[in-house]
Amino acid sequence: MAKITKKPDKEKIGVFLCHCGTNIAGVVDIPALAGYTRDLPGVEMVDEYKFMCSQPGQDLIKDSIKKHKLTKVIVAACSPLMHENTFRKACEEAGLNRYCFIMVNNREHNSWVTEDKALALQKAKDLIRGAVARAFWLEPLEVKEVGVNPNVLILGGGIAGIQAALDLAESGRTVYLVEREQSIGGNMAKFDKTFPTLDCAACILTPKMVSVGQHPNIKLWNYAEVDEVSGFVGNFKVKVRHKATSVNFEKCTGCGICQEKCPVKRPSEFDEGLGNRKAIYTLFAQAVPNKPVIDRVNCTYYIKGKCKVCEKFCEPKAIDFEMKDSVEEIEVGSIILATGFHLWEAGQMPELGMGKYPNVLTSLQFERMSNSSGPTLGKILLKDGREPESVAILHCTGSRDVNYHEYCSRVCCMYALKFAHLIKEKTKAHVYNFYIDMRCFGKGYEEFYHRLLEENVTFIRGKAASVTDRAENESESGKLIVMGEDTLSQKLLRLPVDMVILTNAIEPQLDAQEVARKFKISCAGGGFFLEKHPKLAPVATASDGVFIAGACQSPKDIPDTVAQGQAAASAVFALTQRGKVELEATTAIVDEELCSGCEICLSLCPYQAISHNAEKKISAINDALCKGCGTCAAACPSKAIFARHYTNQQILAELEGVLNERI
Amino acid sequence: MQAVTPYLEVTDAIMEAGGEKLKTCLQCGACTGSCPWAPVNGFSVRSMIRLSQFGLEGIEKMMWECSTCKQCEVRCPQGLPIIDVVKAARTVFSQGGLLPGPLRNVVGSLVSKGCPWGGEKEVRYDWMAGRPVPDFGPDKENLYFTCCTYAYDPRNRKVGEATVEVLNKAGLSWGVVKTGEVCCGEAVNKMGETELFGKLKDTNHKLFVDHKATSIITGSPHCYHTFTKEYPGGYKVRHISQVLADAVDSGKLKLSKSLLKKITFHDPCYLGRHNGIYDEPRAVLKAIPDAEFVEMPRNREDSLCCGGGGGKIWMEVPAGERLSDFRVQEAIDTGAQILVVDCPYCLTNFEDSRKVLNAEDKIQVMDLVELVKTVI
Numbered sequence A: 001m002a003k004i005t006k007k008p009d010k011e012k013i014g015v016f017l018c019h020c021g022t023n024i025a026g027v028v029d030i031p032a033l034a035g036y037t038r039d040l041p042g043v044e045m046v047d048e049y050k051f052m053c054s055q056p057g058q059d060l061i062k063d064s065i066k067k068h069k070l071t072k073v074i075v076a077a078c079s080p081l082m083h084e085n086t087f088r089k090a091c092e093e094a095g096l097n098r099y100c101f102i103m104v105n106n107r108e109h110n111s112w113v114t115e116d117k118a119l120a121l122q123k124a125k126d127l128i129r130g131a132v133a134r135a136f137w138l139e140p141l142e143v144k145e146v147g148v149n150p151n152v153l154i155l156g157g158g159i160a161g162i163q164a165a166l167d168l169a170e171s172g173r174t175v176y177l178v179e180r181e182q183s184i185g186g187n188m189a190k191f192d193k194t195f196p197t198l199d200c201a202a203c204i205l206t207p208k209m210v211s212v213g214q215h216p217n218i219k220l221w222n223y224a225e226v227d228e229v230s231g232f233v234g235n236f237k238v239k240v241r242h243k244a245t246s247v248n249f250e251k252c253t254g255c256g257i258c259q260e261k262c263p264v265k266r267p268s269e270f271d272e273g274l275g276n277r278k279a280i281y282t283l284f285a286q287a288v289p290n291k292p293v294i295d296r297v298n299c300t301y302y303i304k305g306k307c308k309v310c311e312k313f314c315e316p317k318a319i320d321f322e323m324k325d326s327v328e329e330i331e332v333g334s335i336i337l338a339t340g341f342h343l344w345e346a347g348q349m350p351e352l353g354m355g356k357y358p359n360v361l362t363s364l365q366f367e368r369m370s371n372s373s374g375p376t377l378g379k380i381l382l383k384d385g386r387e388p389e390s391v392a393i394l395h396c397t398g399s400r401d402v403n404y405h406e407y408c409s410r411v412c413c414m415y416a417l418k419f420a421h422l423i424k425e426k427t428k429a430h431v432y433n434f435y436i437d438m439r440c441f442g443k444g445y446e447e448f449y450h451r452l453l454e455e456n457v458t459f460i461r462g463k464a465a466s467v468t469d470r471a472e473n474e475s476e477s478g479k480l481i482v483m484g485e486d487t488l489s490q491k492l493l494r495l496p497v498d499m500v501i502l503t504n505a506i507e508p509q510l511d512a513q514e515v516a517r518k519f520k521i522s523c524a525g526g527g528f529f530l531e532k533h534p535k536l537a538p539v540a541t542a543s544d545g546v547f548i549a550g551a552c553q554s555p556k557d558i559p560d561t562v563a564q565g566q567a568a569a570s571a572v573f574a575l576t577q578r579g580k581v582e583l584e585a586t587t588a589i590v591d592e593e594l595c596s597g598c599e600i601c602l603s604l605c606p607y608q609a610i611s612h613n614a615e616k617k618i619s620a621i622n623d624a625l626c627k628g629c630g631t632c633a634a635a636c637p638s639k640a641i642f643a644r645h646y647t648n649q650q651i652l653a654e655l656e657g658v659l660n661e662r663i
Numbered sequence B: 001m002q003a004v005t006p007y008l009e010v011t012d013a014i015m016e017a018g019g020e021k022l023k024t025c026l027q028c029g030a031c032t033g034s035c036p037w038a039p040v041n042g043f044s045v046r047s048m049i050r051l052s053q054f055g056l057e058g059i060e061k062m063m064w065e066c067s068t069c070k071q072c073e074v075r076c077p078q079g080l081p082i083i084d085v086v087k088a089a090r091t092v093f094s095q096g097g098l099l100p101g102p103l104r105n106v107v108g109s110l111v112s113k114g115c116p117w118g119g120e121k122e123v124r125y126d127w128m129a130g131r132p133v134p135d136f137g138p139d140k141e142n143l144y145f146t147c148c149t150y151a152y153d154p155r156n157r158k159v160g161e162a163t164v165e166v167l168n169k170a171g172l173s174w175g176v177v178k179t180g181e182v183c184c185g186e187a188v189n190k191m192g193e194t195e196l197f198g199k200l201k202d203t204n205h206k207l208f209v210d211h212k213a214t215s216i217i218t219g220s221p222h223c224y225h226t227f228t229k230e231y232p233g234g235y236k237v238r239h240i241s242q243v244l245a246d247a248v249d250s251g252k253l254k255l256s257k258s259l260l261k262k263i264t265f266h267d268p269c270y271l272g273r274h275n276g277i278y279d280e281p282r283a284v285l286k287a288i289p290d291a292e293f294v295e296m297p298r299n300r301e302d303s304l305c306c307g308g309g310g311g312k313i314w315m316e317v318p319a320g321e322r323l324s325d326f327r328v329q330e331a332i333d334t335g336a337q338i339l340v341v342d343c344p345y346c347l348t349n350f351e352d353s354r355k356v357l358n359a360e361d362k363i364q365v366m367d368l369v370e371l372v373k374t375v376i
């Protein structure tokens, strides 16, 4: 039989039993539990209350700590996730160290999972006995505070990053906005109109881009990437790589003559391959900054060693073929990741004819086509230059499909409606939308759907199954044949059309995992960055001081993206305004005597909080990064690491308490 | 399954023929769920609309199942004018006389005789002979419009006769233009024969205008509906139930005789759901001394269609599918001895069902005016 080896008479433990209305008291016999608990060693007093988390409940704890000079407090109530902080605070307000408190989960672990009252009482007794046994071993821990650097790094200059940057810059913070392309703007810069209001994307985006470019508090670093991040909340060190643009932006006036003269033609990535660009190029006419860069892979000079036409025509002598990447280290207190999404190309769905038939377009290709500054100057045209007479828009291309992406890409229904409207507005074509469900969830969205119904678009409920060019009669020749069932009339439809537009799934950026690793955050199931809590902490992450905003967190529309940009900005603002952060005291420590320097812990730590001290040949743990998860302590073959608040002694005592009827 | 290609020309034609809201249907099915025909013969308005949205085969059969009772429309969450769509589909598909057989006769009769019942023009006013029916003229306040059904159908003729008595008793200034009236055209309009309807409308409207009519009384809710909703207007139109309710309320018409019976009232679709007249007939019935008024479970907005609207009064409906049979049974189940109606189609259908159900000794079917005549 296990015995408590510490002297019980030294401890005065107070145990508080919460009824949680009838949630706990309806199943667990509280008076019987109280009677039992009173007789446990070290227990000075036991009390019960309807709702311990309420103000009177907390006051009861505080008063008891003072009155009975309690040294440890146990509350048997709900999950610690729910109210551990509440009770820790109550203890501290009564002068008791917050780590001298234990919470017993008598609800989720007990009353909610059984209807058997006898067993419930038994389990409650076991859990409390375990907590009492552990309480003897608890030590007060010191909570450390560190300062917070007010500067902020924002990665990604889409609408999410732009909005966050502007809000923070306005609040007086210095913002480093790092964007890997030559211009900020992200995907929104490619659009023609935006649902559901149909404002022109450029009209609402460019003013913000210009403000970013001009704001004295924003350091806009385009054509740059983050190489390395170290440090912790409030004190990050970030190495930013300025990629060689081959153009000296200080000298360049943005006149554009170099682009005009460059002899190289390449498909334009910004125009989704529908138009061409030069080897020296800006992304688009309203780019910020509006300075070109040289694409060294395709530039004749870099390939063959001669050409330099651009240099010849550049009056301010801004071309610099010898320019090298440069790395700059900055210090920031907080980070916002706003790296956005990648559009899935749908190549893996050969049945839809992407890449096979030139008149099958991706959604972003259609955006560029419809954009008046795009490759067709806003005209909806087939490859042969004709206007289409009929267009099919296929929803859920690779979304809601276990073979590709299980999730819903969330914006496709709405932009498919937008496309239908634009086609109706610009051509005389019949428009068919093949959909599984119409998801028009946002403000004004259902109304927009209704508007499209009124505009005489034909909605077919059913997922288009295939696109071919196999004509069966004269009238179908030269057309794309879309097959699918209208599940509402239960008719198999054969639809000859001129153009097919896909609604390609929205994916995480291809390098999302790598970025997540760099910034010590995780990715969720679909590969998007994982938030701390899906409802209550949507822009925070498991890594303190690192926030996420926009489509990098999950597919979302512009209103939600902007809201998250602002949410992240306000979270950063709150953090930097306070100027200090408390560090969790429940970290791991290394017993230098016992550590053999085997480095097993290094690779296991999910927070990269452990480093190797080469001099002493031992592991060293950074308190600011350690989350106290205990992985290292469990794995250490020399038992040289222990986790504060979860020492071996504490855990074993609790186990013994739970398992042995008598302690 | 044979693949089909949508034929949007048909869709467009239906939209042009008055079904312009066709595409706004979200196919939720609230219409079929509300339709009185769906449970008896499987008719799905939703499917009919779906086929219309794609111009696919099947519309031409389904569209004749609808009796335009409006139960679907009042519940449609999109506010889709479903009857307009049905009517437009009929217009498109019956072009060139492609009507079901019985309706072809109706149209023929309307074209040559101005009435749907095959009755000759010359005898239209014969039922008035020997009755105190004033001629309408400048000295008369109200023009009473004689529905064709009252003029030619023997059972309904009794309603006309009762009307003469009641109007006179109420001391109303009224009269009939005893020549030149034609069918109001309501049914033929719903059958999609818009051109023919236009002619009928023009004829009657001209008659009203020529006679400087400012106030018109109709016996049939269908005439009432057409005059108020489809005619150019310029005159006040009242249904007879409204006139009676007024007269009773103002004391001009005294319901003095006792009626020791249980009575119930059937809301005709075109009086109730189409025109919102629910209270007036009830006010009259409740004013009858000693009569006990009971409601049927389905009343007012939920009233069950008799099955005779939209041209269906002339079409054969198989036994077991006749809505009027269900309705008369519902009335009998309330324990009422008299089922009161206020529409010639309902009266015709219910009299029929009474016989089919062998219920002639259980329940009597009467028009509101007929009943009033017995208690004044």
Ligand SMILES: Cc1cc2nc3c(=O)[nH]c(=O)nc-3n(C[C@H](O)[C@H](O)[C@H](O)COP(=O)(O)OP(=O)(O)OC[C@H]3O[C@@H](n4cnc5c(N)ncnc54)[C@H](O)[C@@H]3O)c2cc1C
Pocket (backbone or CB within 6 Å): A155, A156, A157, A158, A159, A160, A161, A178, A179, A180, A181, A184, A185, A186, A187, A188, A191, A193, A194, A195, A196, A224, A225, A226, A338, A339, A340, A341, A342, A343, A363, A364, A367, A411, A415, A418, A506, A509, A511, A515, A549, A550, A551, A552, A556, A557, A558, A559, A561
């Ligand atoms: C076809 C289509 C049409 C749409 N139409 C609409 C519409 O009409 N209305 C609407 O509300 N929404 C629409 N959306 C949704 C809209 O695109 C998103 O809401 C929005 O773009 C998300 O913004 P973001 O800033 O999060 O990401 P993005 O726009 O993707 O921007 C991310 C930025 O981060 C940069 N970046 C990425 N990785 C790194 C890195 N490692 N380092 C540095 N920089 C990096 C990228 O270059 C980019 O500039 C549409 C989406 C699609 C696909």
